[in-house]
Amino acid sequence: xxxxxxxxxxxxxxxxxxxxxxxxxxxxxxxxxxxxxxxxxxxxxxxxxxxxxxxxxxxxxxxxxxxxxxxxxxxxxxxxxx
Amino acid sequence: xxxxxxxxxxxxxxxxxxxxxxxxxxxxxxxxxxxxxxxxxxxxxxxxxxxxxxxxxxxxxxxxxxxxxxxxxxxxxxxxxxxxxxxxxxxxxxxxxxxxxxxxxxxxxxxxxxxxxxxxxxxxxx
Numbered sequence: 651x652x653x654x655x656x657x658x659x660x661x662x663x664x665x666x667x668x669x670x671x672x673x674x675x676x677x678x679x680x681x682x683x684x685x686x687x688x689x690x691x692x693x694x695x696x697x698x699x700x701x702x703x704x705x706x707x708x709x710x711x712x713x714x715x716x717x718x719x720x721x722x723x724x725x726x727x728x729x730x731x732x
Numbered sequence: 733x734x735x736x737x738x739x740x741x742x743x744x745x746x747x748x749x750x751x752x753x754x755x756x757x758x759x760x761x762x763x764x765x766x767x768x769x770x771x772x773x774x775x776x777x778x779x780x781x782x783x784x785x786x787x788x789x790x791x792x793x794x795x796x797x798x799x800x801x802x803x804x805x806x807x808x809x810x811x812x813x814x815x816x817x818x819x820x821x822x823x824x825x826x827x828x829x830x831x832x833x834x835x836x837x838x839x840x841x842x843x844x845x846x847x848x849x850x851x852x853x854x855x856x857x858x
Binding site for chain 1: 791792793794795797800804857
């Protein structure tokens with residue numbers, strides 16, 4: 651299959667940017683899914699050994715890329731300890 | 733506390749200061765400090781509970797779906813009650829969690845979970 655693609659690319663070299671852009675888009679989607687699976691505070695992979703990983707985050711933890719209204723540096727823990 | 737002051741008085745009667753005495757003093761100090769912290773904590777949260785408006789922003793749950801926020805506060809309320817009553821402390825600070833989950837959770841969920849707790853079939857770890 652790769653041989654066919656290489657033959658076709660040699661006769662139509664304008665198709666090469668297509669590969670770059672499609673490949674880039676697919677990589678970005680996979681990276682976003684990986685970030686969602688591994689870094690999202692709502693997710694727990696190992697329920698026996700690490701049951702509530704979101705409780706280990708600091709009150710300053712920023713998951714979102716753009717914080718429109720919340721000033722993350724001013725947040726602090728405001729729940730009673732027990 | 734009376735026992736502690738009697739011990740101090742005996743030490744003042746010219747006995748040599750041994751490391752054992754010093755350690756006891758330090759332990760007493762730490763114990764008193766923790767008691768003071770706990771007293772301050774319940775005062776601080778009493779005031780917060782009186783001025784409560786709605787559930788504050790929780791960085792652990794930044795997305796639109798606040799299901800886990802609701803459930804976590806419900807669990808934390810019951811865990812806090814269990815932990816503080818096991819240590820024989822006042823469970824008033826736990827009311828903070830109760831106010832938060834009452835603000836966040838749908839009433840039907842709360843009723844369902846309360847029913848499950850009473851019948852012993854609640855699935856969460858408390």
